[in-house]
Amino acid sequence: MASVAAGYLPILLFLAVALALSVAFVVLPMIVGRLTGATNPYADKLSEYECGFPAFEDSRAQFDVRFYLVAILFIIFDLEAAFLFPWAVSLGWIGIAGWAAMMVFLIELTLGFVYAWKKGALEWE
Known part of the structure; x- marks a missing residue:
């Protein structure tokens, strides 16, 4: 019974430190x-400190959808970079599969980029 309790000691120490x-x-x-x-x-x-002057519009105003499309594009390319580096390192072991x-992953990302481009996410007025 003591060995079972001793097995939980590292977990309890981790919880205590956390x-x-x-x-x-x-x-x-x-x-x-x-x-x-x-x-x-x-x-x-209580005054504004981000930009230095008081807000001139309602803070609940809706954003243009292009801001969200740019955010999605950022996530797409961030994911691409995050997956390409480990893939390139392990390419010798994982083979043709x-x-x-x-x-397939890169083609899907390219299709998403083309879709956002066609929707006008990269064009600003």
Whole structure:
């Protein structure tokens, strides 16, 4: 019975370290903020700080769909890069089946890029 409990010791240590880090990085700054008065709101703290001037439109305004298409294009090329490097390293081991699977993947990505191009995602007014 003791050997079974000893097998769980690394898991319990991992959980204890994770809990300690969570408290240190989440709860402790909140407590320090309360004690130092950082939560005292006033007009300067509540003002805009991203761009330096007050917003002139409603923050719930709809974005143009082209922003989302550009984001999708970014994800497409990010995935392509993330999959091409390990594939290129292991190409000698995976053989012709791995090469064919990557070609299918690249064709799908190319079709997605062509579709976005035809929809006008790369053209701005």
